[in-house]
Amino acid sequence: MDEKIKLTETEWRVRLTPEQYRILREKGTERAFTGKYESFFEPGLYRCAACGQPLFESATKYHSGSGWPSFYAPIEPDAVEEHGDHSAFMVRTEITCSRCGSHLGHVFEDGPQPTGLRYCINSAALTFESTPERQKSDS
Ligand code: FE
Numbered sequence: 001m002d003e004k005i006k007l008t009e010t011e012w013r014v015r016l017t018p019e020q021y022r023i024l025r026e027k028g029t030e031r032a033f034t035g036k037y038e039s040f041f042e043p044g045l046y047r048c049a050a051c052g053q054p055l056f057e058s059a060t061k062y063h064s065g066s067g068w069p070s071f072y073a074p075i076e077p078d079a080v081e082e083h084g085d086h087s088a089f090m091v092r093t094e095i096t097c098s099r100c101g102s103h104l105g106h107v108f109e110d111g112p113q114p115t116g117l118r119y120c121i122n123s124a125a126l127t128f129e130s131t132p133e134r135q136k137s138d139s
Contacts, residue, residue: 005051005100016050023124024050024102027087027094032067035123039063044130045075046121051100055079055126056119064111064118069126071119072111080119082107095119 007015012025022028037046041063046056056071064070074080078098085094085106095104104125111118 003099007100012050017124019124020049023122024104027103028122029105030068030122030124035068037069037123037126037128038067040069040128042128042130044128046071046126046128048097048100048102048104049125049127050102051097052127053079053097053099055097055104056121058131062112064120066118066120068105068120069123070111071121072113072115072117074119080104095121 009025013021016024019030023030041058041061043058045054045058046061046069047054054075056073057075060071060073060075062070062072080095081098083094083096085092092106092108095107096102097104102125105119105121108118108120109116
């Protein structure tokens with residue numbers, strides 16, 4: 001993991017779109033079935049839209065039907081952090097980026113094998129990098 005990123009909320013507002021800011025920094029949620037990665041299954045890497053840290057790979061993405069992009073595991077166990085969330089009259093586990101602390105979504109225990117977990121992530125919290133682009137930039 002790269003060094004942690006700490007910015008003021010004013011600095012985040014400048015870097016992010018209003019929708020990204022609302023979700024990543026104010027723990028918002030995009031409406032179900034509206035995010036750009038909900039029905040998107042190209043091979044590649046999903047990074048944190050706030051700081052660029054790699055978070056998820058397309059190999060662990062699956063169609064949950066929940067209305068949000070769903071993954072059964074993060075790219076590395078320490079790429080994300082879990083926090084108890086008792087908001088909205090529910091008991092859930094919030095997921096944040098371990099590098100910049102931005103809100104990504106929640107994790108639930110109704111996912112597929114091998115983990116049985118469903119990382120339910122807002123599209124607006126992710127930026128996608130396709131595999132061919134990654135190979136080009138690596139060479
Ligand atoms: Fe981040």
